[in-house]
Amino acid sequence: MHIAACRTCFLPGEDWAFRSMAGVFARIRNAQLDQQNLKKRFEKLVSAVITLLVLTALLVAHPVGSVxxxxxxxxxxxxxxxxxxxxxxxxxxxxxxxxNCTNDTDLVQRYASNPVLLLSTLSGQYQVLTVTPSSLIISARANLRASVNGSATSANGSGLVQYEMNIVxxxxxxxxxxxxxxxxxxFGYGCNVTASFTLEDGAGADGSVGSCTNGCDLDSSNPPYCDIYPCCGKNMTTNHKKIGINVTHHIVNPFNPPLEMGYASIIYPKTYFTPDRDGFGLGSWGMKLLWYSAGSCNNNIGICSDNSQCFDVSHVLYGGGHSCKCNEGFEGDGYRNGTGCFDVNECGISPVSNACAAQAICTNTPGAYKxxxxxxFIGDGYKYGTSCSRHDNRVAMIAGTSSASLFFFLAGVGVIVWWCRMQKRRKMQRLTRRNIRALGKMKSFFSSLSQGNHTVTLYTLKELEKATKNFSEDLKLGAGxxxxxxxxxxxxxxxxxxKKTNQVDMNGSQQxxxxxxxxxxxxxxxxxxxxxxxxxIEIPMLVYEYVTNGDLSQHLQGERAGLHLNWEKRLQIAMETAEALRYLHSAANxxxxxxxxxxxxxLLDDNFSVKVADFGISRLVKPDATHVSTAVQGTPGYLDPEYFHSYHLTDKSDVYSFGxxxxxxxxxxxxLDFAREAEHINLAAMALPFIRKGNVEAIIDPQLIDEDVSDLEKIMKEIQGVAELASHCLANHRQDRPSMKVVVAELFAIKGIEQRAGFYGSDMEQEMVSMIDDFTPNSTSSSSVSQVTRHSVIF
Structure with a gap:
């Protein structure tokens, strides 16, 4: 109740008492007001302190200079x-x-990347390949390779020259x-190369740190990342900011220095790659740089984000630094001003979710899961713990439900399997009809399988899968x-x-x-x-007779175990191969x-009899045609150079390949063998000069004329004759090459006649054809499918 309203409560004689009481109440009210003012001032002071603390925390979290x-x-x-x-x-x-992320045209062309990411240093700009939370990889091939370029710096009395490149x-x-x-x-790479390295740092570690030298042999002492050329490597002992690279090449023929004899560089082994033996000096590699933030963790409180840790980085030469890394269960760069660290949903990661039992519930928690x-159900929920099991006994219900589910599942699987088989059968029937339509011009060939002595069978896919054990790798004979x-x-x-074709396209069908x-x-x-x-199937499969003894290339290169091919067998193989080609050119119709x-x-059988194979790119020719104009196809090393330049395929193209x-x-x-010297890579280019100079012994396989060979003089005459025949087959112009008829006659002459005639002019060619006719014991009867003329020779 208000004091003024109570004045009537007192008697007139008691007014003094009222005044005394009013004074007391006034003093009490003033005291209360003072207390309220003091409270407000205290609250303002507390607010100011809190604001100061927040500003201080923000300054720590965002240091001066941070962006x-x-x-x-x-x-x-x-x-x-x-x-x-x-x-x-x-x-x-x-x-x-x-x-620097740039689209500069010159840099884009130089580094084959658009745009190009560059790091600027005192020695230039370098392409950045990868950036990680603790390192970056820069390209080292272009800017950090010291190569020998053939400038001689010294020589000694023996005529050997040393080549050296300036330091990179x-x-x-x-x-x-x-x-x-x-x-x-x-790293040093190449034959007879010495790579030297100099480390020059502000911390005082000046001078050479050593070198490494290569010979020319690949052996177990080479580092594991060397492939087909010798190399050497030396580990860096600590981290540096400057390095010099020098390479020296020695013991080189001064009259014929190679274009590039070796190089030295700095490589991060995980990035080193060279394409193949043709790629000397090619490929790519990078150099790894470490990065860190300046100062220790104690001097940079707050720079790392929540859920991360600060790690001090110590470098021997350059003092300390620090880096931020997210805690386990979090991802990000770890910096408060970067992406920070955000929680990983472990329940969405398959290997982790598999840690929970099948019936369990996976719940993601900050940095973890449970x-x-x-x-x-009861249990801990973990697959390798107590798992989850039902608390009450419902075995009968579970059994019934499981049986019903299994029945419907098996019924569904049965329907799906039946449907898939029907679809597969319809597809096979559709493909068979389509392929038979594509073979329309040979319809009579497939519809008269019993004519003549050449029968052809249409096999089912199931038969061939059974015959090859579903095309097992163990039964693979080869691939082309x-x-x-x-x-x-x-x-x-x-x-x-x-033969199962790889190309499911028009090329495969055409083959x-x-x-x-x-x-x-x-x-x-x-x-x-x-x-x-x-x-x-989409591209039909062909079924041939199986030839048991592999192919001639495997025997010549020692890839098949067994007896070495002596000259008698080789000459017989040459004669039979030539007879097969003569048949294709002259007797086939x-x-x-x-x-x-x-x-x-x-191909060769157990008696080393010849079976010529692979007619995938062969061409049928009109009897009166002189050539076929067609795109160049074939195998490098065997290609007729005139066919290669003119696109005119003739019978003389096969003659060249036979040479x-x-x-x-x-x-x-x-x-073709790139392991040989440059001028001897091509066999024809290597052998023909020796043959034309009469020095065939220089190129003969030593096993053909070793000390155990009997009748060496006869063998040498036959080899000399075959070499001269090869020389004529390899003439640059087709008109200078013999026909396969003449080649067959020449081989028979080498085999059975000591003195043989040359083969220039049509009259001599007719004479040699007659020689084949006289040699042939009988002619082969023709059939409706194919025909062998009376010139076929049966050995």
Whole structure:
């Protein structure tokens, strides 16, 4: 109640008492007001202190000079992704971590990347390949390779010359947050190369740190990342900011220095790659740089984000630094001004979710997860713990439900299997009809399988899968550009070779049609026989007779165990191969150009009798045609150079390829071998000068004329004759090459006649054809499928 309202409560004689009481109340009220003012002042003081503390925390969390990512800051340059504190432009990241993302035309062409991410150093700009939370990889091939370029610096009395290249260096500023990682390797590459390295750092570690030298042999002492050329490596002992590279090449022929004899570089082994033996000095590699933030963790409190830890980084030469790393269960760059650290949903990661039992519930927690059992189950929820099991006994209900589910599941599976089989059967029928339509021009060939002595069978896919054990790798005989060949055994015990085409396109179909077209026209003891085909797949499969003893290339290169081919067998192989080609050119109707004659297409049986194979790119020719204009196809090393330049395929193109086969029979060398010296890579280019100079002994396979060979003089005469025949077959112009008729006659003359005539002019060619006619014991009867003329020679 208000005091003024109570005045009437007192008697008039008691007014003094009222005044005394009013004074008391006034003093009490003033005291209360003072207390309220004091409370307000205290609250303001507390608020000011709190504000000061918050501002202090913010200053610590955002140190002076720190720059957060502004809106719109890019974090990718091409296929490289960066994170804080890196940036491309002002306001993005910290200045000392600034990288250059550029579309400059010259740099894009130089590094084959658009755009290009570059790091600037005291020694130049380097392409950045990868950025991680603790390191970055820069390209080292272009800017950090010291190569020998053939400038002689010294010579000694023996005529040996030493070549040296100026030092290539790499240098980072002292204030830069980058150092060269000690995980890099100081690396020398090439024959007779000495690589020297000099480390020059502001911390006082000046001078050479050693060198390494290569010989010319690959052995177990080479580092594991050396492939086909000798190399040496030396580990870096610590992290540095500057390095010099020097390479020296010695013991070189001064009259014929190679274009590039070796190089030295710094490589991070995990990035080193060279393509193949043709790629000396090619490939790519990088150098690893470590990066860190300046100062220790104690001096940078608050720079790392929540759920991360700060780690001090110590470098022997450059003092300390620090880096931020997210705790386990979190992802991000770890920096408060970067992406920070965000929780990983472990329940969405398959290996982790598998840790929970099948019935358990996975619940994600900050930095972790937990497994729990649902209602009605007991256990810890973990697969390898107590798992989850029902608390009450409902075995009967579970059994009934499971049985019903299993029944419906099996019924569903049965329906699906039936449907898939029906679809597969319909697809096979559809493909068979389509392929038969594609083979329309050979309809009579497939519809009259019983005519003549050449029968062809249509096999089902199931038969061939059974014959090859579902095309087992153990039964693979070989693989080529157009298919893989498997060995198979049919139900009747017949061993066959099954060619399965790799190319499911028009090229594969054309190869199949072409091979069937050719093989349906021929019948000769030295040509591989076609048993049949399968039309139930996109690209049909061909089934040939199985030739047991591999191909000629395997025997010449020692890839098959067994007796070495002596000269008598080699000459017999040459004669039978030549007779097969003569048949294709002159007796087949229409004539056929093989187009891919090589030793790997000459198959041998147990008696080393020849079976010429692979007619995938052969061409049927009109009888009166002089050539076929067609795109160049064939195998490098065997290709007719005139065909290569003119696109005119003739019978003399096969003659040229056969000439290469003759050289292989004499030398046992490959037609192309990049392990040989540059001028001897091509077998024809290597052998013909020796043959024309009469020095055939220089190229003969030593095993043909070793001390154990009897009748050496006769063998040498035959080899000399075959070498001269090969020389004529390899003439640059087709009109200077003999026909296969003449080649067959020449080989027979070498085998049976000591003095033989040359083969220039049509009269002499007719004479040699007559020689074959006189040698032939009988002629072979013709059939409706293929026809062998009376000029076929049966050995």
């Amino acid at each position: 957060e990512y502004a809106p719109g800051c890019s974090t990718t340059c091409g296929n490289v992704t960066i994170q804080y504190p890196f940036g491309f432009t002002e306001g993005c990241g910290l200045p000392q971590y600034r990288l 260096s790499f240098e980072i500023a002292e204030t830069s947050p980058f150092v060269i990682s000690e995980e890099n390797i100081m 497994c729990s059992c649902p209602s009605g 550009g157009f298919g893989t060949v498997y060995k198979g055994t049919l139900d009747n015990g017949l061993e066959v070779a099954i 199949f049609l072409n091979e069937v077209s050719v093989l349906s026209q021929v019948n000769h003891r030295n040509l591989v026989r076609l048993h049949g085909c399968c039309l139930e 229409p004539p056929i150009y093989h187009r891919d004659m090589k030793t790997s297409n000459i 290469i086969v003759l050289l292989e029979l004499i030398t046992s060398l490959k037609p």
